[in-house]
Amino acid sequence: MEPQIVQLGNMYLMGESRRMTLTGDKTVELWKSFKPKVKTIQGQKDGYFYNLSIYPESFDLNTFTSDTRFIRWAAVHVHADEELPEGLESFLLHGGLYAVFIHKGPAHTFVQTLDKIFNEWLPNSSYELDGRPHFERMGPDYRVDDLNAEEEVWVPIK
Numbered sequence: 001m002e003p004q005i006v007q008l009g010n011m012y013l014m015g016e017s018r019r020m021t022l023t024g025d026k027t028v029e030l031w032k033s034f035k036p037k038v039k040t041i042q043g044q045k046d047g048y049f050y051n052l053s054i055y056p057e058s059f060d061l062n063t064f065t066s067d068t069r070f071i072r073w074a075a076v077h078v079h080a081d082e083e084l085p086e087g088l089e090s091f092l093l094h095g096g097l098y099a100v101f102i103h104k105g106p107a108h109t110f111v112q113t114l115d116k117i118f119n120e121w122l123p124n125s126s127y128e129l130d131g132r133p134h135f136e137r138m139g140p141d142y143r144v145d146d147l148n149a150e151e152e153v154w155v156p157i158k
Helices: 027-040 107-124
Strands: 004-008 011-020 049-054 070-078 089-093 096-104 134-138 150-156
Touching (some): 027 070, 070 089, 096 107
Antiparallel strands (some): 004 096, 011 070, 011 089, 049 070, 134 150
16 A cells, blocks of 8 residues: 655635544534535535544554544635635645545445554654644545545645
């Protein structure tokens, strides 16, 4: 599993966020709330959906547990000056170096991709994890239960 290494510029995102843990995962509820509001967002820059995870500054893979609190975003990429529809938030994703992997298959197999990234690729690479947000980027037709689904997994590195 070899990633593409990408230097990402700053991105403006618009969407909704929730504080959660893996034990108290609210991702499904977050996306169910956000998806109907997407049509109210003007000036989208691409047709992708962004599933962003912001971990604590002290994030360490060795101490991360299913009870570690983090913030999850359901968002789209917009122009910097877009008006914020009621009920939505904006977020400036600061750019930097990312390793971009492709996950193929339904969402319930995603943990296998993460295992390969963090337990095989990262320890054997010349990179280390950076403290910026992680995210997945899905196309407009993405379905969590699709056996042929593909999503990009963006891991911040330095």
